[in-house]
Structure formats: C-alpha cells, structure tokens
Amino acid sequence: MKKYLFIIIMMFMVGSCRKEEVSPLVRLVQKKYVERNLSFDGKIKHCLILPGGGCSGCITEGIAFLKEHASSFSKGQTENIVVFTNIYSMKLLKRSLKNIDMLTLNSIVDMDNMYLVNCNEEIYPMVLYLDNGDIEKVEVQSPSKNGLENLKRELEK
Amino acid sequence: MYKILVPFLILILYSCTPKISQNENLQYGVEIDSLCMDKEYTEKIISVGDQISSCPVSSQVVVIDNKEKYLLLDESVIYIFDWEKGMLEDSILLKSCGRLKNYSGFRYNTEDSILVYNYPKKELYFVDVQGKIKSKWNLKDKKNKVDVEAINGTQPICCKSKIILSGAKLGDISSVAANQRGVSTSIDLKNGEECTIFSYPESYDKSFWGGVYMNTVYHAYDGVSCMFYSFPIDHNIYRYNVANNKCDTIYMGSRYTQKICSSGASPIDLFTDKNERIMYYVKEHSYGNILYDRYRGLILRMAEHPRDEMNADGTFIKPFSVVVWDVKNKKLSESLIFKDHDKLNLGNMHVCKEGLAIAEINKKDESKIVFRCYKLR
Numbered sequence: 001m002k003k004y005l006f007i008i009i010m011m012f013m014v015g016s017c018r019k020e021e022v023s024p025l026v027r028l029v030q031k032k033y034v035e036r037n038l039s040f041d042g043k044i045k046h047c048l049i050l051p052g053g054g055c056s057g058c059i060t061e062g063i064a065f066l067k068e069h070a071s072s073f074s075k076g077q078t079e080n081i082v083v084f085t086n087i088y089s090m091k092l093l094k095r096s097l098k099n100i101d102m103l104t105l106n107s108i109v110d111m112d113n114m115y116l117v118n119c120n121e122e123i124y125p126m127v128l129y130l131d132n133g134d135i136e137k138v139e140v141q142s143p144s145k146n147g148l149e150n151l152k153r154e155l156e157k
Numbered sequence: 158m159y160k161i162l163v164p165f166l167i168l169i170l171y172s173c174t175p176k177i178s179q180n181e182n183l184q185y186g187v188e189i190d191s192l193c194m195d196k197e198y199t200e201k202i203i204s205v206g207d208q209i210s211s212c213p214v215s216s217q218v219v220v221i222d223n224k225e226k227y228l229l230l231d232e233s234v235i236y237i238f239d240w241e242k243g244m245l246e247d248s249i250l251l252k253s254c255g256r257l258k259n260y261s262g263f264r265y266n267t268e269d270s271i272l273v274y275n276y277p278k279k280e281l282y283f284v285d286v287q288g289k290i291k292s293k294w295n296l297k298d299k300k301n302k303v304d305v306e307a308i309n310g311t312q313p314i315c316c317k318s319k320i321i322l323s324g325a326k327l328g329d330i331s332s333v334a335a336n337q338r339g340v341s342t343s344i345d346l347k348n349g350e351e352c353t354i355f356s357y358p359e360s361y362d363k364s365f366w367g368g369v370y371m372n373t374v375y376h377a378y379d380g381v382s383c384m385f386y387s388f389p390i391d392h393n394i395y396r397y398n399v400a401n402n403k404c405d406t407i408y409m410g411s412r413y414t415q416k417i418c419s420s421g422a423s424p425i426d427l428f429t430d431k432n433e434r435i436m437y438y439v440k441e442h443s444y445g446n447i448l449y450d451r452y453r454g455l456i457l458r459m460a461e462h463p464r465d466e467m468n469a470d471g472t473f474i475k476p477f478s479v480v481v482w483d484v485k486n487k488k489l490s491e492s493l494i495f496k497d498h499d500k501l502n503l504g505n506m507h508v509c510k511e512g513l514a515i516a517e518i519n520k521k522d523e524s525k526i527v528f529r530c531y532k533l534r
Contacts, residue, residue, distance in 0.1 A: 056258055056259055086471070088212060089211065089212050089520070089523055090523060091207065091211065091523040092210055095208070111470075111520070112469065113469075113470040118431060118432050118471065120429065120431050122431070
C-alpha cells in the first residue's frame with residue numbers, strides 16, 4: 001500500500017513540476033515578432049491588437065471595448081497598449097473611434113502590418129499578456145472565444 | 158503478409174493525395190488585337206471629403222438626367238457625386254434598411270427603383286430616392302442557399318421582372334451535391350418565387366481549387382436580358398438569357414494564360430493554413446471581375462496573372478490584363494498586362510462614357526478617389 005502511495009505522490013510531484021505548455025498561437029506570435037524585431041517595454045502587461053479588417057462583429061466588440069476602457073489605454077499610463085493594424089482606411093478607423101482621439105491613447109498605428117500575424121486568428125482582436133516584455137499568453141475575441149471579457153477582469157483588478 | 162500490406166498502404170496514401178488537374182487554354186498565345194484599350198489615361202477625381210469613405214465596396218456609375226453620376230454606399234447612405242466635376246450633389250438615406258455592413262450593397266436602376274441588400278440581416282429592399290421601402294424580401298431561410306454578396310462584382314440586378322442575386326461558396330465545390338452548387342438566384346417580382354438560375358460550371362468538378370479565392374463568382378448585366386458570369390478558373394464566360402432561360406458559353410481566355418492548375422493541397426491543410434491558401438491563388442493564373450460596356454457593346458473581363466510573393470504588408474493584388482469581347486462583331490482582344498497593379502483597386506472599377514475607370518489605391522490622401530479612365534475603342 002505504502003509503495004503505491006509513494007508512486008502516486010511521485011507522479012503528482014513530477015506532473016506539477018512540468019512547465020505549463022505554451023500554446024501554438026503564443027509560439028507563432030513570439031516567432032513572428034522576433035523575426036520582425038518587435039519588442040515590448042518591460043512595463044507593459046497587456047497589448048490589445050485591433051485589426052481593421054476580418055471578423056467585423058468581433059472587431060466592433062474590440063472597438064467598443066476600447067471606448068469603454070479608454071482610460072486604461074490612455075497615454076498617461078504604461079501598462080496597457082493598443083495596436084491598430086491591417087488598417088484599410090485611417091479615415092474609417094478614426095470614424096469608428098468616434099469621440100476618442102487617437103493621440104490621447106498609448107497606441108501604435110501599424111501601417112505596415114508588422115503586428116499582424118499570418119494565421120487564421122489574425123481576423124480577430126487579440127490580447128497579448130506580457131511579463132517583462134515576454135509574451136506569456138495570447139487570447140482572441142472571436143465568436144467562440146471571449147478574450148476581451150478576460151482582459152476586462154484583468155484591467156479591473 | 159507484407160506483400161499484401163505494402164501495396165495496400167501505397168494505394169491508401171495515393172488516394173489521400175488530391176489530384177492536380179489543369180484547365181488548359183486551347184487558344185493560349187494566339188495573336189489577338191491588343192488595341193482595345195489606350196495605354197494612356199485621364200484622371201477623374203471624386204472629392205469625398207473627410208467623412209465619406211474613399212474605399213467603398215459598393216459603388217456605381219450611372220446616368221441620371223443625361224449626366225453621369227458616381228454613387229457610393231457608405232454605412233447607411235448612398236452618396237451621389239457628379240462624375241465630371243467630382244462634387245457631392247445629393248444623398249439617399251437608407252436608415253430604414255438597417256445597418257448596411259460587410260457585403261451589403263446596392264444597385265440604382267431608376268429613382269423609383271433602387272435595390273439594397275443588407276448582408277448581416279440577409280434582407281433585400283426595393284427603395285426609392287427618399288429611402289422609402291417599397292418591397293422587402295427575407296432570404297435567410299430560403300431553400301436555394303446562395304450566400305448573396307451585393308458588393309461590386311455581384312451587385313443585385315433587376316431584369317425582366319426578376320431580381321438576380323449572386324454569391325460564392327467556400328470549400329471544395331467538387332464535393333458539394335449538384336443541387337447545392339448554386340451561385341445565382343432569382344426572385345420573381347410577380348409572385349415572389351425564388352429559384353437558382355446558375356450554378357458552378359463543370360470545370361469545378363475536376364478537382365479542389367483552394368476553396369476561397371478561386372470560388373469567387375462575378376456577374377454583369379447587359380441592361381436588356383442577359384447576365385454574364387465569370388469564374389476564376391474558367392477560360393469561358395457564361396451568358397444566361399433571363400427571358401428564355403437559355404445559356405451559352407463565350408470564350409474569353411487570356412492569351413497570357415496557358416493553363417490554370419488546381420491546388421495539390423488537401424482541403425483541410427488549406428483551411429488551417431491561411432498562408433498556403435493565399436499563395437496558391439497568388440501563384441496561379443485566374444480570372445476576375447466582369448463588366449458590360451453598354452456604350453460600345455463590349456464585355457470586359459479581368460485576367461489575373463501570377464506573382465511570386467505577397468507584399469511585405471500581406472497584400473497581394475495580382476498583375477492583370479483586360480480581355481475584351483465585342484459582342485456584335487464577335488471579336489476578341491486583350492490589353493497588355495498592367496504592371497502597376499499594386500496601385501489599382503479592381504474592386505472599384507466601372508464603365509463610363511469615356512471607357513474603363515479604375516480607382517487608384519491611395520491610403521495617404523483619403524479625401525478623394527482618383528479614377529484612371531482608359532479609353533476603349
């Protein structure tokens with residue numbers, strides 16, 4: 001009996017020592033950003049990437065989220081940043097932001113699509129969770145995934 | 158045992174690999190007249206200002222009161238510009254049609270007859286210039302599942318008391334049942350009956366064509382009774398007469414296109430790998446939009462030619478030439494290949510009195526749309 005108990009405890013310990021598996025999406029974003037020499041300031045915790053084209057409903061949710069949490073992404077803070085990428089039209093982007101002046105946001109306007117990762121998820125708003133400049137986790141806002149709800153919880157902590 | 162197992166495994170692996178088929182252009186390289194289009198162009202400038210979109214997906218050049226106008230749909234408004242002067246003259250408010258997003262579009266017939274399609278709601282409206290709804294159809298639960306797109310290339314058409322709507326399907330067409338392959342549907346204005354009038358041609362039976370870009374359908378209307386359909390993989394176009402339901406083919410292949418090959422990848426691989434999906438299309442010949450020129454009785458068809466890579470920013474507009482069919486004289490011609498394809502927006506091209514107008518892509522100055530007008534003979 002003791003022998004089995006010992007084995008179970010050992011298995012549990014080995015299992016718990018295993019590093020959390022990095023998702024393929026995280027690996028892909030990490031790889032692409034390294035290739036393109038993109039890095040994040042160590043202070044940044046969350047990066048919201050909003051594409052200009054793709055899943056229109058999801059992008060509308062992303063824009064609405066940004067409007068609602070504009071103060072969390074303001075220029076005065078350093079923890080959150082928003083990246084506008086795959087911009088079809090600056091005019092339409094500004095129009096969709098309505099009352100929010102882009103100059104008041106801690107933002108990057110990515111006209112060269114450097115932050116756009118070539119994958120099926122690029123059509124959705126993406127949230128990068130960062131630790132000391134390293135990408136730890138990536139979540140998307142899609143019809144089946146609610147990445148913005150998780151970000152909301154993080155911002156309200 | 159191995160003698161049986163090994164050939165069996167080889168057979169299974171072979172049958173899992175998609176077969177590549179080719180659509181040969183039997184008239185490839187034939188000398189044809191290339192003087193249909195002037196190489197030189199004049200510019201037409203539409204001043205959209207700082208609020209109206211400079212890259213509409215649904216727009217039209219139309220004659221109103223003997224003058225050419227440029228109409229564009231932006232959100233829930235059709236803006237009317239004078240084509241010559243480029244100034245905004247009027248607008249039609251379409252709030253009654255809901256939020257017109259994504260693949261929503263319109264077609265102006267007369268001031269009492271404007272077709273508007275709301276893509277998210279799958280609703281079609283007949284409105285007048287006041288934006289007042291005269292009739293409305295919901296296409297959501299229709300049997301003939303054509304996923305209607307009303308943007309440029311497949312604008313809704315009103316022809317012989319019928320409304321014609323078209324849209325592409327995604328995926329492997331060859332695996333879809335024959336009665337589910339419809340790309341164009343008609344609604345009878347008298348009794349509201351809907352039926353599929355055109356499906357993917359046989360050329361899609363042979364193999365898998367990438368599932369996305371090569372599945373696109375384009376249509377044009379001659380203003381009398383004929384619809385013309387163009388498919389990316391087919392050297393022929395299809396003429397469908399709405400009055401008598403007869404269909405024939407017209408050869409409109411490009412002299413630069415020897416063959417179009419299907420994708421060798423499996424549908425699952427292309428579904429999961431966006432890059433591979435795009436690169437198959439980018440590296441292959443194909444055909445694009447089709448327009449009817451009522452002034453000169455010409456059919457214009459875009460032939461798209463391969464390129465090696467996408468641009469660094471992920472865009473991938475292909476070099477193109479314009480194949481022209483003179484309907485009356487049955488004469489085929491083709492322009493040279495446009496090398497400045499990256500500067501042109503083939504999603505915003507129209508026939509005007511002068512010739513073929515193609516919008517330039519200009520992200521730096523969004524206060525105007527600059528059209529290049531190429532004179533047609």
